[in-house]
Amino acid sequence: MITTALTELLRIRVPVVQGGMQWVGKPPLVAAVSNAGGLGIITALTQPNPDALRVAIRETRAVTDKPFGVNITLLPSINPPDYEGYARAAVEEGVRIFETAGNSPGKLIKYFKSEGCIVIHKCTTIRHAKSAERMGVDVLSIDGFECAGHPGEEDIGGIVLLARAAQELKIPYIASGGFADGRGLASAIALGAAGVNMGTRFMCTVESPIHQNIKEKIVASTEQDTIHIFRTLNNTARVFKNAVSKQVVALERRPGGAQFSELRDLVSGARGKVVYDSGDPDYGIWSAGIALGLIKDIPTCEVLLRTIEREAEEIIMGMGRQVKLQAKL
Ligand code: NAD
Structure with a gap:
């Protein structure tokens, strides 16, 4: 523990x-x-x-x-x-x-x-x-x-x-x-x-x-599959990189930028919710961090937390040994 x-x-x-x-x-x-x-x-x-x-x-x-x-x-x-x-x-x-x-x-x-x-x-x-x-x-x-x-x-x-x-x-x-x-x-x-x-x-x-397709999409993704939207609006958000988020960024990068009103229909949370309900990862904006690259499975929360706890304990115990060995060299 x-x-x-x-x-x-x-x-x-x-x-x-x-x-x-x-x-x-x-x-x-x-x-x-x-x-x-x-x-x-x-x-x-x-x-x-x-x-x-x-x-x-x-x-x-x-x-x-x-x-x-x-x-x-x-x-x-x-x-x-x-x-x-x-x-x-x-x-x-x-x-x-x-x-x-x-x-x-x-x-x-x-x-x-x-x-x-x-x-x-x-x-x-x-x-x-x-x-x-x-x-x-x-x-x-x-x-x-x-x-x-x-x-x-x-x-x-x-x-x-x-x-x-x-x-x-x-x-x-x-x-x-x-x-x-x-x-x-x-x-x-x-x-x-x-x-x-x-x-x-x-x-x-x-x-x-959320829909099983989105979980499988997460497993298939890498740390390169996120993008920042709203940089130009001072409300930056890291989201999954798909056709919609790339379109938002393209609109923001136009000369003169974009007003929020021009992006609203693309970025609305109501549209993003459909991604999770329908399983279509390209339907709207959905949040994801670069931890995407570390996720390789779909465990229960019980298995996930037990695994994290055990791995962390092993690493923390092993760290002392590793430092001592290196100090001897
Ligand atoms: P929404 O449909 O109201 O807005 C969609 C996105 O547009 C959000 O990222 C929002 O911050 C942004 N946005 C809205 N108006 C804006 C403006 N005038 N200028 C710049 N950006 C603007 O969002 P939603 O999905 O219905 O979520 C409702 C609220 O919860 C939002 O404030 C959202 O940011 C926030 N949120 C919370 C969590 C959380 O973990 N609690 C996660 C994501 C979003």
Whole structure:
């Protein structure tokens, strides 16, 4: 067993968090991750309204007695969501662990802390991490450039970002972006992290609620199969490279660039959802990180977390031996 500040704070067995994922962070996956010893997280905005989130929380609780959380991400949206309504619904349903992400999370963090909740805040810069630390969050999720979805605009890869976190942060942090296996967990721990956050890896599990074709597409893909859209709109997102995402980038690169209104129909989340429902990977935009290159199978969450735990333990134990041998040479 790998015991860290994260496993102790959240009372989980394995220091692995399943981060928020639009259209994927639904009860069956969340419960499977929590039952397997990690922390499953329901993505609030995947539910059409706060009452539907209440139902999702109850469905999750019906199949796991282990801790799980709720993600609320604040980013530009075609239809601005009722963030406070989602937050209140989750707190009233008894959720005590939240993952926040995105722009200007201060009000939400303050609310969750006033309700005695544990807040894991995801950020892509040390400046934002320190600001969230001052707001009183409990854990930072340090999201490197490798990540799926929104990596911010500063393009700092995980190795340096995590080493900077070790220098600067006082509270525990977990490593996010590019993690998919035991080697990743061991390296995150070496960089001072109390665990990892994984998204793309969990998309490709038996319990993930997306079409089997998309899981098989992930297995067949490599680390070269993602692309950044919205670079020119200051809302960069790493997504799967397909005809639609390449078209978006081409429109952005035209002389004079593109307004969001010109991209809206191509990029809408509603269209991306059809990818997961129908199994057509080319239908719309869907998030994926470069961890794509590491994913070679579609395991259950139980098998995945047991394998990661065992691999990480073996690597951590072996590291000491390797360093000693090298020192002798
Ligand atoms: P959506 O249909 O509202 O928007 C699709 C994409 O366009 C999103 O990436 C969004 O950030 C971007 N966008 C919307 N308006 C924009 C604008 N005016 N300028 C620049 N970019 C703009 O998104 P959705 O799929 O219905 O998701 C709803 C919200 O959840 C969005 O804010 C989205 O970014 C966010 N999200 C959350 C997660 C998560 O893990 N929690 C993952 C992906 C997306």
